[in-house]
Amino acid sequence: MKSIAQLLRAGLLSSVYHGEHGTRDLKELVRSYEYLVEDATRVMNRIKALYRSRAISCAGADVYKPRQREVWLAKLPEAGARDRAARLFSELDHLTGLRREARQALVVECRRHPASKVLRKVPTLGIIRIAQLIASVVTPHRFRSKRQFWSYCGLAVTTKSSADHRIVGADVRRTRKAATTRGLTQNHNRTLKYVFKGAALTASRCEPFKSWYAELVERGLRPELARVTIARRIAAITLAVWKSGEAFDADKLIKHMA
Numbered sequence: 222m223k224s225i226a227q228l229l230r231a232g233l234l235s236s237v238y239h240g241e242h243g244t245r246d247l248k249e250l251v252r253s254y255e256y257l258v259e260d261a262t263r264v265m266n267r268i269k270a271l272y273r274s275r276a277i278s279c280a281g282a283d284v285y286k287p288r289q290r291e292v293w294l295a296k297l298p299e300a301g302a303r304d305r306a307a308r309l310f311s312e313l314d315h316l317t318g319l320r321r322e323a324r325q326a327l328v329v330e331c332r333r334h335p336a337s338k339v340l341r342k343v344p345t346l347g348i349i350r351i352a353q354l355i356a357s358v359v360t361p362h363r364f365r366s367k368r369q370f371w372s373y374c375g376l377a378v379t380t381k382s383s384a385d386h387r388i389v390g391a392d393v394r395r396t397r398k399a400a401t402t403r404g405l406t407q408n409h410n411r412t413l414k415y416v417f418k419g420a421a422l423t424a425s426r427c428e429p430f431k432s433w434y435a436e437l438v439e440r441g442l443r444p445e446l447a448r449v450t451i452a453r454r455i456a457a458i459t460l461a462v463w464k465s466g467e468a469f470d471a472d473k474l475i476k477h478m479a
Contacts, residue, residue, distance in 0.1 A: 244359050247334065250327045251356040254349070255412075257320040264313045271306055272296070285313065327352050342469040343459055344429060345420040354459070357412050361463040370460045374417055375409030376453045405449070417459075421452035430454075 228234050265285060272279040277296050284293050290310055297303045331337050331352035340351045364370040371377040380403050388394075424430035425444075430451050437447040462469050 244334070244356055247327075247330050247352060248356040250323065250330050251353055254320065254323040254327050255353075257316060257323050261313060261316040261320055264309055264316060268306065268309050268313065271302065271309070275302070287314065324349070331355065336463060339462055339466055339468070340459065343455070343462055344469070345423040345427070345455065346416075346459065350416045350420060353412050353416050357410055357416075358463075361460050364460060367457040367460055370456055371453055372406055373410055373413065374456055375405055375407075375411070375414035376417065376449065376456060377406045377409075378403055379406045417452040417456050418448065420455050421448040424451050424455060 225234070268284060269279050272284065272293075275297065279293075283289055287310075294303050294306055294310075297306055328348050331348055334355055336355055337348070337351050340346055340354065341348070346354070361370075364373065368377065421430075425434040425448055434447055434451055437450060438444055442450070458469065
């Protein structure tokens, strides 16, 4: 078995970024907040499933409001179902309180980092997305270009092929025109993809991206692909602003999109 020194001399070792000590607390707070959001969403889905299984309409968010709790409990005819719903409502109230506390701690910790002041100027990047961004990336200098960052965020376009080879008799021959498909890379950081796709969805409804989004759709681009284009632009802006430390300039962005 080759030693590490031999592998290093041969250039067979790849550098791996291990992060910085300054973001460890933020990473733990981000995980805590994300898990609480997932748990609360799971309980909310169970509440609606309980009503839908009895053909009780529960569209919207009224079913979760504490003020209307007794009204919704009265809609369940069975005592067992009412007891189950009451426990789910109690669990949701507890998780909502914990999530609120986790969010406050996350915001306080995020604002301690110098990068948050710069990133808050980028449109549609709220404080929670910025916290997730800093916790996942730590430093923008890990990426030499925006294309590397796109790939890490799951926004890079890749081409996949199938049936590259075929068997003819006893020989394996390469297919001249293999079937190919294009799509976003699957090897990526899922948190960052969620951050930028969520930011793109918000950006499609407000300026300075709303007009550009409408223009892309008018050109014939499907809405979901137009949002991916906006997500890539927001990611590129985020990386550039974070690296330079300069404030975001909307006028420059509009000129670039024109």
